[in-house]
Amino acid sequence: MIFADPKARLDAGAGIVPLSRPGVVRPRPATERIKRLVRFENVGTRYSGGREVLREVSFRLEPGSFCFLTGPSGAGKTSVLRLIFAAQKPTSGRVVIFDRDTATASRETLMRLRRRIGVVFQDFRLLDHLTAFDNVALPLRIAGGRDSEIRTHVNELLQWVGLGPLVSSFPAAFSRGERQRLAVARSVVSRPSLLVADEPTESVDHSMEFRLMRLFEALNELGTTVIVATRKESLAAQYGHARLAIRGGRIGDSE
Amino acid sequence: MTARPPVLPLRNVSGNRSLAGFIGVMVFVGVMVAAVFVGGESRFDHLSRDADGRITVLLSPPDANSAAATVEDAIAILDGFSGIARAEPLSRAEIITLVTPWVAPGHDVDALPLPNLIDVTLAKDKPLDLEVLRAKLGALGDGVQIDDHGSWLRLHVTSGYDMFIAVGAILLAAVAVVYVVAMTIRGSLDAHWESIATLQWIGASDGFIASQFQGQVARQGLTGGVLGLMSGLVCLAAVKLVSDTGSSTWTLPHIDPNAPALAAMFVVACAIVAIAIVAARVTVLRALARIA
Numbered sequence: 001m002i003f004a005d006p007k008a009r010l011d012a013g014a015g016i017v018p019l020s021r022p023g024v025v026r027p028r029p030a031t032e033r034i035k036r037l038v039r040f041e042n043v044g045t046r047y048s049g050g051r052e053v054l055r056e057v058s059f060r061l062e063p064g065s066f067c068f069l070t071g072p073s074g075a076g077k078t079s080v081l082r083l084i085f086a087a088q089k090p091t092s093g094r095v096v097i098f099d100r101d102t103a104t105a106s107r108e109t110l111m112r113l114r115r116r117i118g119v120v121f122q123d124f125r126l127l128d129h130l131t132a133f134d135n136v137a138l139p140l141r142i143a144g145g146r147d148s149e150i151r152t153h154v155n156e157l158l159q160w161v162g163l164g165p166l167v168s169s170f171p172a173a174f175s176r177g178e179r180q181r182l183a184v185a186r187s188v189v190s191r192p193s194l195l196v197a198d199e200p201t202e203s204v205d206h207s208m209e210f211r212l213m214r215l216f217e218a219l220n221e222l223g224t225t226v227i228v229a230t231r232k233e234s235l236a237a238q239y240g241h242a243r244l245a246i247r248g249g250r251i252g253d254s255e
Numbered sequence: 256m257t258a259r260p261p262v263l264p265l266r267n268v269s270g271n272r273s274l275a276g277f278i279g280v281m282v283f284v285g286v287m288v289a290a291v292f293v294g295g296e297s298r299f300d301h302l303s304r305d306a307d308g309r310i311t312v313l314l315s316p317p318d319a320n321s322a323a324a325t326v327e328d329a330i331a332i333l334d335g336f337s338g339i340a341r342a343e344p345l346s347r348a349e350i351i352t353l354v355t356p357w358v359a360p361g362h363d364v365d366a367l368p369l370p371n372l373i374d375v376t377l378a379k380d381k382p383l384d385l386e387v388l389r390a391k392l393g394a395l396g397d398g399v400q401i402d403d404h405g406s407w408l409r410l411h412v413t414s415g416y417d418m419f420i421a422v423g424a425i426l427l428a429a430v431a432v433v434y435v436v437a438m439t440i441r442g443s444l445d446a447h448w449e450s451i452a453t454l455q456w457i458g459a460s461d462g463f464i465a466s467q468f469q470g471q472v473a474r475q476g477l478t479g480g481v482l483g484l485m486s487g488l489v490c491l492a493a494v495k496l497v498s499d500t501g502s503s504t505w506t507l508p509h510i511d512p513n514a515p516a517l518a519a520m521f522v523v524a525c526a527i528v529a530i531a532i533v534a535a536r537v538t539v540l541r542a543l544a545r546i547a
Binding site for chain 2: 087108111112114125129134138139142143147
């Protein structure tokens with residue numbers, strides 16, 4: 001079903017229909033019980049030049065939780081997120097995702113884990129030679145989804161984030177806010193078990209910020225664990241979810 | 256329904272546009288070599304085949320009267336000689352026919368002092384003592400010679416290497432395809448490095464990434480393969496046409512476009528395209544494994 005007026009449906013409390021449909025994303029076996037969805041144990045990282053980015057970072061995320069990772073620019077938020085989707089390995093300590101230590105997991109295992117993680121990159125990382133549709137469809141194609149299902153899900157999601165009329169346009173022609181929405185759509189289209197969002201509302205207006213946050217909350221209600229990194233303390237305060245504050249590469253106050 | 260666009264396009268990278276053309280040229284070379292090897296038979300082959308198992312006795316007597324006597328004497332010796340199945344003198348007209356292609360146009364062949372020739376067929380099951388025969392025929396006079404076609408047969412033995420030459424040429428074409436495809440893929444990987452990292456971070460396996468390049472090389476390879484094969488068939492038809500009309504020089508190969516020759520051409524074309532596809536996949540997988 002296509003949302004003719006996404007805002008009206010959202011305000012009326014409509015669910016994320018496209019994302020809740022079975023089919024493209026295989027339902028996880030009921031017997032699977034993830035004990036440690038995300039667990040950092042005394043994690044430290046350094047740049048190749050030797051500068052320390054994270055120091056003795058320890059925390060864990062329970063399955064189904066929603067968490068903000070807050071802190072100023074350069075505090076280490078992006079590094080934490082990169083460790084979560086195994087774009088880098090810790091120089092000390094242990095990062096465990098879906099009960100797997102990312103430092104010792106095989107290449108194939110990491111690929112499989114990443115398919116369960118949706119990522120909103122701070123710099124979006126859209127493929128400019130692909131249309132909006134094809135960018136959003138990528139995770140489903142990687143997962144081996146059928147064309148008909150991909151078409152339905154992607155079109156509905158693009159409508160949801162307000163990019164319906166731009167489905168065949170290329171991201172290079174998009175505004176920063178539109179690119180951000182496109183990046184968010186790509187990250188959630190496969191209804192991941194874990195959503196990692198790096199400043200997902202930085203370039204959008206308040207109305208779209210609300211819509212995107214509602215999208216994340218709806219996903220969370222459907223079982224997705226969400227971690228949102230943001231510089232905006234106000235955003236974290238507004239939604240009242242758990243908060244991890246990071247400063248100078250160390251986890252500070254948490255609520 | 257529209258086809259899926261390539262996630263990592265090859266065509267934006269310098270040099271990729273000519274990939275289909277290059278594969279086409281290599282397929283053309285390969286199929287022509289296969290056609291010549293399987294269906295080809297040069298006039299030299301005809302001569303060699305005719306010469307095999309035969310000798311020719313040349314009699315160059317000083318005058319016509321003694322010539323007739325010498326041919327008869329020679330036939331008498333040959334008929335009773337061990338290892339010889341049959342000895343038959345060639346008529347003057349047959350000799351002129353044989354000599355004519357070797358004489359420059361405008362010369363009167365009939366006026367030339369031609370030797371008498373005896374065509375000798377050797378027995379397959381009995382060895383021939385050529386030295387004894389040479390001595391016996393030599394006793395008839397100075398003008399008697401035996402041509403055992405040794406030079407032709409030696410050349411024929413040399414031509415047995417043509418299989419190795421053909422296989423070598425096809426292998427060389429395949430190696431060139433592998434090299435160019437590998438270079439193209441490496442260039443594409445460099446050009447799309449950021450996109451590849453993004454794909455990996457959203458869960459794309461090495462196989463998925465490799466399939467993006469592999470599919471495009473397959474399309475370009477098939478295009479080149481069809482072009483190369485069609486060009487080969489056209490060239491084959493042209494060679495046959497020229498050969499059949501007899502307007503060619505004797506070195507132009509006679510290629511028979513029979514079923515084995517056509518099958519060999521098809522197999523070679525398919526093999527070169529398949530090699531290009533496999534080379535693309537292996538190159539991507541090796542590159543990704545190296546940076547893992």
